[in-house]
Amino acid sequence: MxxxxxxxxxxxxxxxxxxxxxxxxxxxxxxxxxxxxxxxxxxxxxxxxxxxxxxxxxxxxxxxxxxxxxxxxxxxxxxxxxxxxxxxFSVEARHTYLICVPGALRKPATLDRLSLCEPATDGQRAALISAQNEAFGGDPVASEADVARLRRMQSAGGVAVMAVTDDGTCVGGGGASPPVGAVSEVAGIAVRLPYRRRGLAGAITAGTTRRLFAAGVELAWLESSGEESGRVYERVGYRPAGQRLYIAVE
Incomplete structure (x- = not known):
């Protein structure tokens, strides 16, 4: 693996x-x-x-x-x-990666007054990126290059999912890389602070993964930065499989 x-x-x-x-x-x-x-x-x-x-x-x-x-x-x-x-070089982090296969994916709880969709316009792509940046503590403004990068990823077969309220406000999202050899990485699972603790991260993860499997992916993987996020992913069918290293020159 x-x-x-x-x-x-x-x-x-x-x-x-x-x-x-x-x-x-x-x-x-x-x-x-x-x-x-x-x-x-x-x-x-x-x-x-x-x-x-x-x-x-x-x-x-x-x-x-x-x-x-x-x-x-x-x-x-x-x-x-x-x-x-x-x-x-200095070690930045050691992360556990988890994997999921089609038969293991579970359906998360139903979301209350929130829904998942795929961004189809650059405005929606910018809203998704802004929500992710805000959730991760970065610049909430999405640049044109960021939007173009997401558009290219989708065009190449990657997946993007945004969580929206009834009025269309994006409150989180995630995505997955274009599949290679029927393998794809799920990443960028993010939820804005006021909408956390509602099962949204699990729903985004499951929704992204389900779209990958529908496109023929055999193996989805993602990383857990800690026990809390790991439990979220395991609840929708992921299981720990190995270790990855982040290392850089300061």
Whole structure:
């Protein structure tokens, strides 16, 4: 399972607007943003990695004026963390990833005066991004580049889901990457503060995942940043499966 997840990450980063190959690594470069959460690298599983490879990776990030950063399934490159730490990287986080298959997905509780839909206009896309940014403590204003990125993701087969009130106000949402090898990552599950504790995060997760399975995805995965979010995902059918590392140069 770890191998399949890591291969999907490699494939998704390779589909970024300006990917960079550096030895055993792929950097998912996007010229429209400097965000380290979008411009990051991952190793190809099963490849030999040396200190010289790490040096070349850092140089590639510096040449692109981006902060060196990686995300990867730890078991697919067990020796890499030590090489990165020796090169000046610091661990940002260790997250559990969870998986779900079609037969395991559960139906969440019915939402009260809230519904789920897919953004079909740039205005709706901007509303979804604003709700996510606000929920995660970022800039609530969605840029044109953010909207274009979401539109491209949907056009490539990815999923976007927004939770709206009766008057059409977006209060949260989430999405999933375009499937690669029948695998897709669910991410960005967010709910604005006044609407939390209503089962909305679980409903968004389930709604996003259901759309993936309807499109032929065999394996959906996502990350849990802690026990509370992990319980939300497990209630709709996800189960813990492995570990991922976030590591960067400060």
């Amino acid at each position: 770890d191998l399949r997840i890591q291969q999907s990450v490699v494939a998704n980063l390779s589909q970024r607007p300006a990917p960079v190959e550096v030895g055993p690594f792929v950097i998912g470069m996007d010229p429209t943003t400097t965000s380290p959460h979008i411009n990051y690298a991952t190793p190809r599983p099963g490849t030999t990695i040396t200190a010289a490879d790490v040096t070349a990776l850092v140089a590639a990030f510096r040449a692109a004026d981006r902060r060196p950063r990686l995300e990867y399934v730890t078991s697919c490159a067990p020796e890499l963390e030590a090489l990165l730490v020796a090169a000046g």
